[in-house]
Amino acid sequence: MTAQLARKIHLLLATCRPACCNCSTCRRMVQTTAAMFNFLLKMALRSRPPTRAELASAEVLVTTAPLLGSTLYSLPRLQWAQLTFAGVEKLMQFYQPDKPAPPFAVTRMASTAFSRELAEWVLAAVLGHERGFGRLWAAQRRRAWTQSTYTYRPVSELTIGVLGTGQMGREVGLLFKKLGCTVNGLSRTEKTADDAFDNMFTSDHLSEFLRSADYLCSVLPSTPSTRHLLTAARLADLPRRPVLVNAGRGDLITERELVAALRVGSLSGAVLDVFENRAAAGRTANSGTWSRWVTISPHVANLSRPELVCAAFLENLERFTGGRPLLHRVEWDRGY
Amino acid sequence: MTAQLARKIHLLLATCRPACCNCSTCRRMVQTTAAMFNFLLKMALRSRPPTRAELASAEVLVTTAPLLGSTLYSLPRLQWAQLTFAGVEKLMQFYQPDKPAPPFAVTRMASTAFSRELAEWVLAAVLGHERGFGRLWAAQRRRAWTQSTYTYRPVSELTIGVLGTGQMGREVGLLFKKLGCTVNGLSRTEKTADDAFDNMFTSDHLSEFLRSADYLCSVLPSTPSTRHLLTAARLADLPRRPVLVNAGRGDLITERELVAALRVGSLSGAVLDVFENRAAAGRTANSGTWSRWVTISPHVANLSRPELVCAAFLENLERFTGGRPLLHRVEWDRGY
Structure with a gap:
């Protein structure tokens, strides 16, 4: 052979x-x-x-x-x-x-190793955002020492909402569970909680799922049922003002709706590895809302x-x- | 009462x-x-x-x-x-x-919670460096899409060298062990490997310890025996070109020796929460070697x-x- x-x-x-x-x-x-x-x-x-x-x-x-x-x-x-x-x-x-x-x-x-590497990118994105490394780099460029406004939450106090509970979602869930987080999963079909997820939600309970999370981490594929699943309206009134971390597909939310949700403060930030329109993201990445609240990563979560x-x-x-x-x-x- | x-x-x-x-x-x-x-x-x-x-x-x-x-x-x-x-x-x-x-x-x-929060900063620093978020932010500012040069290692392939094996060092070790890393500890006194450390080294075997690590994470206090423990000479010829992550005390290495080690490539980067001279670090943080290889964090690893x-x-x-x-x-x- x-x-x-x-x-x-x-x-x-x-x-x-x-x-x-x-x-x-x-x-x-x-x-x-x-x-x-x-x-x-x-x-x-x-x-x-x-x-x-x-x-x-x-x-x-x-x-x-x-x-x-x-x-x-x-x-x-x-x-x-x-x-x-x-x-x-x-x-x-x-x-x-x-x-x-x-x-x-x-x-x-797909493989456990491949999914695990994506999960590690999600973890890097969440921890980096929580510890404000983006702001620290901006401060370093300005030669500023910004300790006084610095806050963070212990990882174990975070609730991670994982959109997608297949192999990739499970690896994300397992990783955050190891660190003591509460992990909620959003699944297409009814599933029961397990070692990767504390609580499972189906799309019928999307708003409850969105309200529970400090970080919304998506690993969803692009399908008719996931395309534009998140909208500014669905993201409104979230008490924890979560951060969107997208390692799935960019058409989960349009750029326009994402910017709207960030502007009104429904989301407090975003770390995006994927974009509905990569060229547009490249052009706008350093302007206004994007440079202030969004970190972009060039589709490298798992190579x-x-x-x-x-x-x-x-x-x-x-x-x-x-x-x-x-x-x-x-x-x-x-x-x- | x-x-x-x-x-x-x-x-x-x-x-x-x-x-x-x-x-x-x-x-x-x-x-x-x-x-x-x-x-x-x-x-x-x-x-x-x-x-x-x-x-x-x-x-x-x-x-x-x-x-x-x-x-x-x-x-x-x-x-x-x-x-x-x-x-x-x-x-x-x-x-x-x-x-x-x-x-x-x-x-x-000191408390487990306090030490754990420091360990979480170290994890954020290591993952953020491995996934190149600093370079991604720089690319975002330039509106560049730099996928082609992007590489990373799976976390489980990393060897983490922890300088200091007290309560803080143990929390760092435990966290990285949960993620499947190999964790080596550098201890003042002879200790045996346990659930936080795969291998223990005393300062008699400092060079062996330094050679084994992809990341050198220090939580050492400032004492006569830790002050200037690392020098450019001691960091020379490290095959893995580790990244220094310092969450202990800044006088572990002088700024001059650190810059020397980065310039010759003994270290491939540094993430520093502490500095021997904070004022000098603030002034130089955006210049030359520092802006290229060093991320500074204003002593906020654990508040x-x-x-x-x-x-x-x-x-x-x-x-x-x-x-x-x-x-x-x-x-x-x-x-x-």
Whole structure:
């Protein structure tokens, strides 16, 4: 399989033929190709896109969402596509609900390590905001010593509201629970509290959820039900004036509504890794409301590092060769 | 006791007469005065200093180190002084080793909550530095989108070197251990690894300790043995080019040696809550090496909030009235 794998891995998109069965030899081969695959994937992520002919012959693909989308209905031999990032909205743009769904499986980039790294960014954002490092840097530039106005809350007194309770939301919840925070989760479907969440809310109780939080941390994907979920009106009258920390997708709230909520003080700040319109965010990032209350981070909360993509792919490859269900499979009708 | 306590609490310095014995009535009184004492202490911390006569009559004091120092040998009735901050170097300036040591007990401000808040600042500093929020803010000011050069390490891959393994160091260690880091402790005396530290080093193995760390986090007090412990020479040839995070005392390293270590790249950055010379740090904070590699924080890692001072005092007051040993007692010959 090694030589085949090496020949078939292409560029930004990598293809491979899986092992023939789930015998111990094949499984060992899957394991021992990890290091080589990691190297090849690094190369692949840096070079030319595959040709149409290469795509048409592929049985398994490791690819990005826009590339897969652009060729979604012309992959005759494809059995499974592993995406290299978590978001699938750029794949969904190409999906046509009136046509039969593509017959192959698509799996999103996800793994405990990948989710944990996102959770660590959220923790860095929350602690950095609570301890005012943004204001400290501004003071340092002015050569000012601003101790007198300095306040913070102990971490254990904070209530963290996590929007999204899938694998990423769970890692965020677990991390804050370790630090003694109260963690509330907002979930699409009814769920019960567990080791990652003290309390669970469904969108029927959105306003109760929003009122309970000191920090609103979103890891939500972009789907019809999450797009513009937060509005200035929904954020009004929140007694704790929470800080929005967005590591999910930028269309959770429009820039206009976000600025409105910050201006009237419904939100007391925002740390944003994602934006509905990245170009606009770049232009406005140092002006007025944005420079005063918003910290922007250029979509780096968790990077799809080759070793993480490789680990996620190999985990699913073992399942694929063994005929077991794949993890983190995209559901066309749910939109992620 | 309540009325007596109320009468005798003064200003920045508070005095009180302890309950007469350790009977359940007295102990309950100690407990029920907590709320009132908290209020009085808040007032006390904001108003006039005590008179000489008030000091001369005090049996118990809640005071700052410089105030206690200035009257160290003229407190005839004093049995115990509780300090409102952790550092005692400004008290030690007044201590005269050739005279008999003051006959009363002095206890430093310390409690699990107080130490934990310092540990949370250290965590905020480490995560903020690892995720490059300083560079992100600089990019935001320039309206730049700097994703391409962005890297970070997962928290669990970091080795945290903690200088100081007392209560504060332990809280730092425990917090990083919860996040899966390897935590090494540098201790004055031989200690064994425990739930806060994976490995313990004494100063005999300082260079081994320094070489092992990605972050060097100091919570050391200022004593003859910690002053200028770090030098550019001792920091040379550290393979991991650690970041110095100082939440202890600023005289751990001179400004000159720190700048030298940053310039040659022995250290890859510094987050400093304390300075040998605060005025100089304020002046230079936005210039050259400092603005490029150093984040300054104006001695706010853990604030002696009245409720924390009150809790620490009341914990020791119960011990005092019960004739039990006081916690966090200053040892004159050790210097803290």
